[in-house]
Amino acid sequence: MQKTNDYFKTIIKCIGFGSLILTTNVIADGLTIDKVYHPYVQPLERELEFRWLHYDDDKTNSNHVYRLGIGQSFTTNWFVEAYVISQNNADDSGIEAYELEAKWQLTEQGEYNADWGLLFEIEKETKQSIWEAATTLLIEREWDRLVGTANLALAFETGDNIDTELETSLAMQLRYRYSRALEPALEFYMSENTLGLGPVLMGEQRFETRKKLHWELGIIAGLSDETPDATLRALAEFEF
Amino acid sequence: MINKFNRIIFLFSLWVTCPGLVLAAPEFKIEIKNHLFFPSELTVPADTKVKLRIFNHDATNEEFESYDMNREKVIMGNSQTVIFIGPLKPGDYEFFGEFYPKTAQGKIHVE
Numbered sequence: 079m080q081k082t083n084d085y086f087k088t089i090i091k092c093i094g095f096g097s098l099i100l101t102t103n104v105i106a107d108g109l110t111i112d113k114v115y116h117p118y119v120q121p122l123e124r125e126l127e128f129r130w131l132h133y134d135d136d137k138t139n140s141n142h143v144y145r146l147g148i149g150q151s152f153t154t155n156w157f158v159e160a161y162v163i164s165q166n167n168a169d170d171s172g173i174e175a176y177e178l179e180a181k182w183q184l185t186e187q188g189e190y191n192a193d194w195g196l197l198f199e200i201e202k203e204t205k206q207s208i209w210e211a212a213t214t215l216l217i218e219r220e221w222d223r224l225v226g227t228a229n230l231a232l233a234f235e236t237g238d239n240i241d242t243e244l245e246t247s248l249a250m251q252l253r254y255r256y257s258r259a260l261e262p263a264l265e266f267y268m269s270e271n272t273l274g275l276g277p278v279l280m281g282e283q284r285f286e287t288r289k290k291l292h293w294e295l296g297i298i299a300g301l302s303d304e305t306p307d308a309t310l311r312a313l314a315e316f317e318f
Numbered sequence: 319m320i321n322k323f324n325r326i327i328f329l330f331s332l333w334v335t336c337p338g339l340v341l342a343a344p345e346f347k348i349e350i351k352n353h354l355f356f357p358s359e360l361t362v363p364a365d366t367k368v369k370l371r372i373f374n375h376d377a378t379n380e381e382f383e384s385y386d387m388n389r390e391k392v393i394m395g396n397s398q399t400v401i402f403i404g405p406l407k408p409g410d411y412e413f414f415g416e417f418y419p420k421t422a423q424g425k426i427h428v429e
């Protein structure tokens with residue numbers, strides 16, 4: 079057990095050091111406003127997830143991105159989810175990509191000064207030869223009713239329709255645990271072409287045993303010329 | 319602009335990744351039998367991180383859940399788990415069993 083703890087501590091130190099290097103130069107393509115992941119996994123967890131993103135840009139005017147996922151935990155600290163992603167704008171519509179992600183909870187919640195997890199993602203675009211693989215470091219820390227979360231992502235893109243490149247991005251959330259039904263938060267997103275900040279409301283509605291609906295609704299204001307002036311995002315997760 | 323934010327994020331990362339002083343947390347035991355928590359009320363010290371070791375003696379799964387303490391964790395049947403809570407301010411913090419919420423209820427007194 080002691081060996082396992084030492085092993086995790088070493089991993090955490092390496093990841094922490096890596097994140098320090100990563101955050102000194104955050105670069106990434108495209109809009110990276112999405113959602114902020116938390117580093118926790120529950121055994122027996124199963125969920126359906128729907129996400130919607132809306133923004134206007136100069137090229138295609140109104141853009142809608144839809145994401146539908148189904149997920150399941152397989153052990154006490156691994157959770158796997160598969161997504162279908164579609165986009166709808168003036169130029170294009172239909173299924174855009176498939177994605178598979180696996181979340182690994184590294185530390186017990188509350189054991190250390192911050193909680194740690196890793197997210198692994200692989201995405202294949204359907205209309206172009208583009209593959210993307212990403213690893214994201216998930217960090218969360220509590221200060222009484224305030225909870226801070228940071229996601230630091232390192233992504234690798236390759237394929238016939240894209241230059242092979244390495245990208246980084248950052249998402250952060252500061253959430254106030256006001257009540258189970260309503261929690262206000264502030265989210266911040268940063269990458270090469272994204273710099274955004276805005277308020278998000280979220281909450282949870284419980285039904286029968288082990289059935290609950292988690293929702294999020296936010297508007298992220300663009301803080302740079304490349305970022306859309308306003309990005310609306312919504313999420314609904316049904317756990318069962 | 320980006321450089322300024324990079325500096326903020328760098329400092330945040332430095333602070334979060336600094337190894338905290340991890341002291342041995344005092345340990346308390348809670349047992350689940352027949353979909354009830356024993357003891358159902360527990361007193362723990364204020365401003366101290368506490369380790370709860372929870373034994374589920376039932377054959378069925380249970381989930382320790384508390385919005386007050388921001389914790390939820392499934393305990394499989396006939397097994398045990400550890401949950402870290404706190405440091406908490408003095409007061410009462412409720413918890414319940416998500417699988418059997420009508421019977422499995424409890425409270426942590428922090429003083």
